[in-house]
Amino acid sequence: MRARLTLLTAGLLLATAACAGNGPATEQPADAKPSGTITVLTNRTDLVDTAFKEYAKRFTELHPGVEVKFEGITNYEDEVRIRMNTPEYGDVLLIPNSVTPSQLPSFFEPLGSTQELGKKYRFINEQAYDGKVYGIATFGNAQGFVYNKRVFEAAGVTDWPTTPDEFIADLKLVREKTGAIPYYTNYAAGWPLTMWESFRGSLSADRDYVSGLAHTDAPWAAGTDHHTIDSLLHRIAAEGLIEKDPTTSDWEESKKLIGSGKVASMALGSWAIVQMQEAAASPDDIGFMPFPQQNAGKxxxxxxxxxxxxxxxxxxxxxTARAWLDFFVDRSGYAADSGSIPPVADAPLPEQLKPLEDKDVQFVEQNPAPANETGLTNDIDEKSEIGLNQPEYRQRIVDAGRGASEESLEAIFTDLNAKWKTARAALAGN
Structure with a gap:
């Protein structure tokens, strides 16, 4: 089970916001207390009969007589998107990726203002529209590299690399001294390669990096986050530090490989730490490090x-739906159980992320774009047909690095910049 990916699926939007938006929403008295039954839709089919059942038990102890039913959905995005063309899509659910900000009021109940909820929760602007919040994060992720500490230590590497050159040197030591695959691309699965896009903004420590892409003609110019990120990925492939045949790689198998020490590292969100620990001979073998670059010494x-x-x-x-939402976010412990960043801003980090806290790793959360530019970066990306969050973009870079294509990295960067400039001129014009 993987966590949510930020997909830019403007071409795959719900059929129409008006379809599910027809008719008045059901209102209840302001002083009503939780009662009756609610249905909760979830993508975590693996937790419906285990952890979620325990959460529901604790919830009903607080609210006797209430019943919480879970509906686990394997192909969550596609199925729920279809169901949202009717009013029947559960009482509580996860917002599908394809719902645009302007569609939120047509499908979801406002939870409060961004100003008020932002005092308590992280990530509050990510599903908000016109100053109102429509969804609260179940948890948050930090982006970095999951790695097998035992393998790195066997290679003589005990400190996190502070530059891309150091990271390459460490991966070479892993190959030479342990025989493990230094880095696993998960090329065949595709989506793991999109994790590299989530590094943007961390190298420059720029909280406006993503919205700022709408104001540059050359995101891949030397010195930019994208240039550094993609150069490192290309070099890892070019140095032969990846799996022998990435076109046959396997996501589920990769968990076992890194857990057993046959693979040393993978770029993933912090949500993956628990899954890798579960597949490891010892949970202590699995570590998590940030991108190998520092800014102002951090x-x-x-x-x-x-x-x-x-x-x-x-x-x-x-x-009852709101009572469950508040309980799940504030009190269930789901974020801690997932080894992830709690949505409640002052809650402690889980044990899995303590090393980041101990080494004073600075978290960079992107600011929302100005109101008149909401979605502009995504629109430019879509028009350019680059697909920043699609696997083909970085599969191309891996293929160039491993010699499966004749493209040079410089030619790829020139092409990407040209496409971005043309799309930006058509949409932004500034």
């Missing part, structure tokens, strides 16, 4: 919210 790691939990605008039991 490491930085981008953070972002995972799936956002929300209330169906057409729910007939919004009071």
């Amino acid at each position: 490491f930085h790691a981008t953070i972002a919210g995972d799936w956002k939990i929300a209330i169906n605008k057409h729910s007939e039991n919004k009071v």
Whole structure:
């Protein structure tokens, strides 16, 4: 099970916001107390009969007589998107990736203002529109490299690399001294390569990096985050530090490989730490490090919210739905159980992320774009047909590095900059 990816799927939007938005939303008295039954939709099919059942037990102890039913959905994005063309999509659910900000009011109940909820929660602007919040993160992720500490130590590497050159040198030591695959691309699965995009903003420690892409003609110019990120990925492939045939790699198998020490590292969100620990001979073998570059003498790691939990605008039991949402986010312990960043801003980090805290890694959360530029970076990306969050973009870079194509990295950067400049001129014009 993997966490939510930020997909730019503007071409795959819901059929129409008006379809599910027809008819008045059900209202309940302001002083109503939780009662009755609610249905909660979730992508975590693996937890429906285990952890979620325990959460529900604790919730019903607080609210006797209430019943919480879970519906686990394997192909969550596609199935829920279709169901949202009717009012029947549960009482509480995770907001599908394809819902645009302007569609949020048509499908979901407002939870409060960004100003008020922002005092308590992280990631509050990620599912908000016109100053109102429609979804709260179930947890947050830091972006970095999951790695097998035992393998790195066997190679003589005990400190985190502070530059891309040091990281390459460390991976070479892993190959020479342990025989492990230094870095596993998970090329065949595709989506793991999109994790590299989440490093943007951390190298420069720039909280406006993503929105700032709408104001540059050359995101891949030397010295930019994208140039450094993609240069490192290309070099890892070019130096032969990846799996022998990445086109046959396997995500589920990769967990076992890094857990057993046959693979040394992978770029993933912090959500993956627990899954890798579960596959390891010892959970202590699995570590997590930030991108190998420092800014002002400190490491930085981008953070972002995972799936956002929300209330169906057409729910007939919004009071109980809201009580469940608040309990799940504030008190269930789901974020800690997932080894992830709690959505409550002052909550402690889980044990898995203590090393980042101990080494004073600075978290970088992207600011929302100005109101008149909401979605502009995504629109430029879509028009350019680059696909910053799609696997083909970085599969191309891996292929160039491993010699599966005749493209040079410089030619790729020139092409990407040209496409971005043309799309930006058509949409931004400034």
